[in-house]
Amino acid sequence: MANKIVIIFDFDRTLIDDDSDRWVICEMGLAHLYNQLRPIMPWTSLMDRMVEELHSQGRTTEEIAKCLQGIPLHQRTAAAIKSAHSKGCDLKVVSDANKFYIETVLKHHGLLDCFSEIITNPSTVDEHDRLRIYPYHDINAPHGCTLCPPNMCKGLVFKRFLASLGADYEDTRFIYLGDGGGDFCPALKLGKGDHVMPRKNFPLCDRINSNPELIEAGVHEWSNGEELEQILLRLIDAGNDRNGG
Template identity: 60%
Template sequence: MAGIVVVFDFDRTLIDGDSDSWVVAEMGLTQLFNELRSTFPWNKLMDRMMEELHLQGKSSVDIKECLKRIPMHLGVIAAIKSAHASGCDLRIISDANQFFIETILECHGLLGSFSQIVTNPSIVDGDGRLRIFPYHDVGSPSHGCNLCPSNLCKGVVIDQIRASVSANGRKIYIYLGDGRNDFCPTLRLVEGDHVMPRKDYALSKRIYSNRMLIKADIHEWSDGEELGKILLHLIHRISTEEINCSDLSQLNSSDHI
């Protein structure tokens, strides 16, 4: 029987808003952020914002407390727990960062539901400052993808996941996202896979502008409640189809005995 691998984007998918923007606004960094926005790539800009918080005497604990106030839809929380309990392999690929994502998931009791979180790494250094780094080493050759930012190609990561789990049999992928950088991994999906773009967001628009390039089945969602319902319905449908196929195969085998 095929396993189900569910891959989530994080910002505006698992949570309704954007974790970076939340911290910038809630911790009083909006003016500085806007002043520097055109001078830094986003990943480096967020590292600079963390430096500013450190200079202001704010600690990583203060940042955690801010992140814990980010709301997560109850339908999303329930769907993650149910999908994990049913045996799905849940993963995250996000252009946020490790500290933000893990803090939010832990706050909602979801961190243990995910087998892998691929995102921009972060550390709290010896001075107590939160540092954020790019996922792809800036000193290494470019990932060569013109659809993704230089710090993270989600398509490359999907290929790595597929290679790492393929030895355990056929897998069906469900990919959920909203943004422009979710289009690249969507192109890596094959017939029988599923993509769940957020309706009227960048990913959905790019999919329908390039419909002939998409091999996966498309299931749009608008909010956390709809995301949860559609995801669990898909998981149930895939599982039921696999059970029916398995039963039919066994029946056919017994006919030849």
């Protein structure tokens, strides 16, 4: 049986070239309030408070979406995503951003349908056009991982991926792309035959380089959209060649 290739993208500073939370904060004039509350609020609660402030100012979710559409997303990253999807890979997003932000950006760039699943902090828009953002994990029921923030353990998400594969586990290969410290936990759970693509000069890359003995997967560093595309498509094609495809 041919190997299935599952590609997992982090979102902020990996799939896009900025941080979506901070983009909204800066572009929509929330920096002062953010700086006041950052020391005293958990991150996801703080982001919910930020969009609550926008709502109180009369700003609409349409305005937030328009702001998000300005986030830079490298055209070669977009091309790589479309190519990977066309080659039959299963693409997923695992991110500490939120569903509204991610879906808005992906839809704007025509990429949403390339992804089979988006695992992130959930969000809703109520009848008053108030965007709400919630933690992925219940912060009152700690996940117990010391490597990850309270609201999301990406390693636990990855373990659920593995469990869902069942008998297909041995025939599945993973490629994980990330940049942040929260991406180190799932990187530790990748096995031989899998690949991790850390962005150069970001926390994930630093942690991997400081603890190479902990990583079983192949490590492939990248800096920009061109390098991401080249490396990702090379890994996909190499996997397909081994499958006889």
